Amino acid sequence: MTELRSIDAPSRGDDLVYLAAFQQLVLERSHDLITVTDPVGTIIYASPSWQTVLGWEPDALVGTPVTELVHPDDRARAAAGIGAVAVAGEVDGMTARFKARDGRWVALESSGTPILDADGTVTHLLGTARDVSEREELRRRVEELDALYRIADVIARAGSLDELFGEAVETLIATTAADRASVLLSDEEGVMRFTAWSGLSDAYRAAAEGHSPWPPDAVDPQPVLVADVADAGFEPELERVVTAEGIGSLAFIPLIHDGVLLGKFMLYRNERHEWSEGEVRLCRTIANHLASATVRARTRMALRDSRLQLETIMRNVDEGIIVQSASGVVYANGSAARIIGFESAEAFLAADRTEVLDRFEMLSDDGEPLAVEELPGRRALRGETSERLIRYRVRATGEEGWSVVRANPVRGVDGEVILSVSVIHDVTEARIAQQRVDFLARASEMLNATLDVQQTLGALATLAVPAFAGHVTVDQYEDGVLRCVGARHVDPAKTQLMIELRREYPPTKPEHPVQRALATGQVQFVADVQAEAESMAHDERHAEAIRELANTSGIVVPLAARGRTFGAITFGSVPPQPPFTEQDLALAIEIGRRASIALDNALLYAEADERARATEALEFVDDGVVLVDRDEVVRLLNPAASRVFGVKPQKAIGRRIDDLLHDWANVRERIASTSGPRRAELLPLMIGGEEHWLSISAVPFAGGTVYAFRDVTEERAVEQLKSDFVSTVSHELRTPLAAIYGAALTLQRDDVELAESQRTGLLDVISNEADRLARIVNDILWASRLDSGQMALAIESCDAVSLATRVVDALRAHAPETVTLSVEAPSALPAVAADSDKLRGVLTNLVDNAVKYSPDGGHVRISLHQMGNRVRIRVSDRGLGIPPAEQARIFEKFFRLDPNLTRGVGGTGLGLYICRELVHRMHGRIWVVSDGRRGSTFTVELPVAQ
Numbered sequence: 001m002t003e004l005r006s007i008d009a010p011s012r013g014d015d016l017v018y019l020a021a022f023q024q025l026v027l028e029r030s031h032d033l034i035t036v037t038d039p040v041g042t043i044i045y046a047s048p049s050w051q052t053v054l055g056w057e058p059d060a061l062v063g064t065p066v067t068e069l070v071h072p073d074d075r076a077r078a079a080a081g082i083g084a085v086a087v088a089g090e091v092d093g094m095t096a097r098f099k100a101r102d103g104r105w106v107a108l109e110s111s112g113t114p115i116l117d118a119d120g121t122v123t124h125l126l127g128t129a130r131d132v133s134e135r136e137e138l139r140r141r142v143e144e145l146d147a148l149y150r151i152a153d154v155i156a157r158a159g160s161l162d163e164l165f166g167e168a169v170e171t172l173i174a175t176t177a178a179d180r181a182s183v184l185l186s187d188e189e190g191v192m193r194f195t196a197w198s199g200l201s202d203a204y205r206a207a208a209e210g211h212s213p214w215p216p217d218a219v220d221p222q223p224v225l226v227a228d229v230a231d232a233g234f235e236p237e238l239e240r241v242v243t244a245e246g247i248g249s250l251a252f253i254p255l256i257h258d259g260v261l262l263g264k265f266m267l268y269r270n271e272r273h274e275w276s277e278g279e280v281r282l283c284r285t286i287a288n289h290l291a292s293a294t295v296r297a298r299t300r301m302a303l304r305d306s307r308l309q310l311e312t313i314m315r316n317v318d319e320g321i322i323v324q325s326a327s328g329v330v331y332a333n334g335s336a337a338r339i340i341g342f343e344s345a346e347a348f349l350a351a352d353r354t355e356v357l358d359r360f361e362m363l364s365d366d367g368e369p370l371a372v373e374e375l376p377g378r379r380a381l382r383g384e385t386s387e388r389l390i391r392y393r394v395r396a397t398g399e400e401g402w403s404v405v406r407a408n409p410v411r412g413v414d415g416e417v418i419l420s421v422s423v424i425h426d427v428t429e430a431r432i433a434q435q436r437v438d439f440l441a442r443a444s445e446m447l448n449a450t451l452d453v454q455q456t457l458g459a460l461a462t463l464a465v466p467a468f469a470g471h472v473t474v475d476q477y478e479d480g481v482l483r484c485v486g487a488r489h490v491d492p493a494k495t496q497l498m499i500e501l502r503r504e505y506p507p508t509k510p511e512h513p514v515q516r517a518l519a520t521g522q523v524q525f526v527a528d529v530q531a532e533a534e535s536m537a538h539d540e541r542h543a544e545a546i547r548e549l550a551n552t553s554g555i556v557v558p559l560a561a562r563g564r565t566f567g568a569i570t571f572g573s574v575p576p577q578p579p580f581t582e583q584d585l586a587l588a589i590e591i592g593r594r595a596s597i598a599l600d601n602a603l604l605y606a607e608a609d610e611r612a613r614a615t616e617a618l619e620f621v622d623d624g625v626v627l628v629d630r631d632e633v634v635r636l637l638n639p640a641a642s643r644v645f646g647v648k649p650q651k652a653i654g655r656r657i658d659d660l661l662h663d664w665a666n667v668r669e670r671i672a673s674t675s676g677p678r679r680a681e682l683l684p685l686m687i688g689g690e691e692h693w694l695s696i697s698a699v700p701f702a703g704g705t706v707y708a709f710r711d712v713t714e715e716r717a718v719e720q721l722k723s724d725f726v727s728t729v730s731h732e733l734r735t736p737l738a739a740i741y742g743a744a745l746t747l748q749r750d751d752v753e754l755a756e757s758q759r760t761g762l763l764d765v766i767s768n769e770a771d772r773l774a775r776i777v778n779d780i781l782w783a784s785r786l787d788s789g790q791m792a793l794a795i796e797s798c799d800a801v802s803l804a805t806r807v808v809d810a811l812r813a814h815a816p817e818t819v820t821l822s823v824e825a826p827s828a829l830p831a832v833a834a835d836s837d838k839l840r841g842v843l844t845n846l847v848d849n850a851v852k853y854s855p856d857g858g859h860v861r862i863s864l865h866q867m868g869n870r871v872r873i874r875v876s877d878r879g880l881g882i883p884p885a886e887q888a889r890i891f892e893k894f895f896r897l898d899p900n901l902t903r904g905v906g907g908t909g910l911g912l913y914i915c916r917e918l919v920h921r922m923h924g925r926i927w928v929v930s931d932g933r934r935g936s937t938f939t940v941e942l943p944v945a946q
C-alpha cells in the first residue's frame, strides 16, 4: 500500500485533489476493511466493508477503541500490534478474531502502518484487514486432523498404556491451546487417578485426585468447561489448590468407551479462557480415540502378558509340546524339537514333515509297527483325545526311545477341529533303566535257578540277547583250556557261525580281549571291534568271519570268584543297536559278578555232588544244619536252619554267614574257645532283631565247618518264667509272712506291756498281711485255673457301680493317707453282663495297682459311663505311669516293669494277666493309656446286660 501522508490534510494542488478522490474511491470499494485510528487505537474512520463483513455501521464505530472489538483471547496481541505501529513500527499479517454485530467472531488478517507528520511524529494509524475466517476455519480443521493423526500415531506406536498417555498429554498440549494437560483413569473403586501429566506439581495432583465433575456411573457425561476458576464455584479448598497451582481455566473431557466412564483428560490454561467449540470438539474426538485405544491397549497387553507367560512356560517345560493343524506343525517348543532330534524349535518347524516322519520307525509298546494315523496328534486332528506309549527307532542310528504322547483336539467356534496339541513326555531313560533292572533281575533268577554250570551259562547267553547285546559268547576256562559253552546272536543264522568259529579259532591269542580279561581279571571294553579284527584273528578267514558277525563294540567280563577263574562272557553290540556306553559297561560288570557267584556255587555244588546225596537227609531233620566253607561262605542250609534264620536257602547260599547273622562272630568265638569233647553250647543270637537261644554244636572239617543247632528260645523262656515265678512268689510270700510272724511274736511276749492301741495296730498288721497273702495265693490259684481251663464263670446282670464302690471302700482302708479314692458314675447306668465275683477281682486288682504304683500318692478315680451297648469302667491314677512300649506286655503272665523292685513295690506280675483273661472271658476288652510319666488309665469295657 502506498503511504498516505494525511487524509485530513489540506490539498496542495489539483493533482492532490484528484488523488484524494481516487483514494476515496478505493476506500469505498475495497473489500478490505480499512480503518484509521488515533495513535492509541480509537477509531476515527471505518471503511464501508466494516458493514459488509462485520455488520457494523462505519460511522457508529467512530470513537470506539479497536481492541474492544477483538476477541478477549486475541486482545493482548492486538493491543501490542497497535502499540508497535504507534511508535512508527509496522505490523503485517496478524490474525485476530473480531466481533461481528450478530455476535459471531470473524477472523481478520490485519496490517498496520503509521501515518507521520512532517516531523516524523505518528499522528494516525492506518489499518487494513481481510476476512480470513474461511482460511482460518480450514487451518483449524487441518490442525484438528493433524492432531488426530498424531494421536492415532501415538496410539499405534505406544508399547504400554503409560507410554500411550504420556504421548497423548504431549500431543494434547501441542494441538490445543492448553498450557498443561493430564490424563486420569478410574481405578477399581471408580476413583480417578493421575496416569500421565505435564506441568503439574505433586502437591496439586495429590490434592486434586479423586475430584470429578461426574459420578462414576454417570450416563453420557459431558465435557465441563471452566473459563475462569474464580467463577467456577469450586469448593474453597479445591479452588485454593487450583489457584495456587497457577491455573486460570480448565476443561474436563470425559473418556468414554461403550458408555462406560473410563477416566478423563484435563486441559489447563494459566489465564482465564473461553474454551471454544472447536477446542471442545477436538478434545472429544481425541478423548474417544484415547478411550477406545485404552481399552484396546489394555486387552492387547493382557493378551500379550498371558501369551508371554504361556510362551515362557512352554519354553521351559521338559515335556515336548507340538501344535499341529491338518497342514502341518504350527508350533513346537524346544523340548519337543530335542526329543525329535532337532537342535531347536525353529529347525524342527522348518523341516519337511514327511521327511521328519521318515527318520523314525514308530512302534507300539509291544514292538508292532505303528501307522502314522494312529499317533495321538493325528487322532486328535480327527477329534479324539488319546494317550499312548510310543516306541520309536531312529532309522539312522538304530537308537530306540520311548515317549508317552498325549494329544487333545482344539476346536474352533463351530466345533470343528482346527488344531491338535500333543504333549510328549520322553520316558526313554526311565524305560532303559527299567529294562536293565528287569534284565538283571531275570539274569539273577536264572543264574540261581540251577546249579548246573553249563546250563547256567547257556541260560545267560539266551537272556542277554537281545535284551542287552546283539551277541553273547560264554567261554569256560578249565585246567588251562577255554571251551565255548554258550553262544547266541540276534540273527539266529549267525549263532551257529559263532559256535563254529569259536571251536575252530578259540580266543587264544594273548591280544584277544578274552585272553586279556582272563589274564588281568579286569573287564575289557572294545570301542571298535572291527578296527581290532586283524589283531584278534588267527588268519584271514577268521578276520573275515569277525567282519561278518558285524559287531561294533564289545565288552568282555572275566568270571572269577575266590581267586578262581571260571571263564569269560563276551557281549557284542550289533547294529541297529547302538554301541555300548559306560552304563552298559556297569551292567555287564554286574552280570559278570552275579554269574561268577552262580558259577562258583554251581562248581562247588558239582564237587560236593556225592556228599550232597548224604546231605539230602538233612532236608528232613528237625535240627538246623549250616555248612560254611573256610571263607565263612554259606554252602548249605537245611530247611530247619532256614526256618530259624528266617532266610531262604537260595538267598543265603553264597553269602558270608556274618552278612546273614550279624553277631555270628560271638557264636564262632564261643564255640572255638570250647576245647575238649564236643558239646552243645547254649548261646544267644540276634535274628531279625529278636534274641534267639540256640543250642549249637560245631564240627570242623577240611573245607569248613558244619554247625548243627536247635532253637530253644521258647523252652528257655518257659524255664526263665518258672524260675522268675518261684523267686518272685517266694519273695512276695516272705514279706507278709515276716510281718505276720514279727507281729505275732511281739503280741506273744509277756515281758513287754503293750498299750491297747499298739495291740490293735499289731493285729491290724496281721490281718492286712494275711489279706495280702490271701490275695497272692488267690492270684496264683486263679492264674493256674485260667491256664488249665478250669475257671468257671457265671455271667449275670451285675451293678457295676455298687461293685466298684464296694471295691474302693474295701481298699480305702489299706491305702496310704496320701492316696484318695473316688467313684464317679451317672445315676442311670445300665447293669453289665458279667460274673460279679470275677469282675470284683478285676476291679480290686486294678484299683490295688493304682494305689500301689502311686508311691507319691495322688487321686485314684474310678469312673463309669455308657458307650452304646457297652459300659466302660475307667481306673485312673497319677502314679508312675507305663511307657508306651511296655503297655502290651504288662498283661503278660509274670511281666513286671520293675522286676528288681528298685521302686520298692512288690507283686507277682499275675494281676493284669488274670484281669485280661477274665475280661476276655466275659466278652469284654481291657487296655491301658499312659504317656509313661503322669499316671495311667486302665479301661475295662463290658457288654450291657440284656
Ligand code: ADP
Binding pocket: 845, 849, 850, 851, 853, 877, 879, 880, 881, 882, 890, 891, 895, 896, 897, 898, 906, 907, 908, 909, 910, 911, 912, 913, 935, 936
Ligand atoms: P504286679 O503284681 O507286679 O502288680 P500286674 O500284672 O498287676 O502285676 O502288673 C504288671 C506290671 O504292670 C506291674 O509290675 C507294674 O510294673 C505295671 N503296672 C500295673 N498297673 C500299674 C499302674 N497303675 N501304674 C503303673 N504301673 C502299673
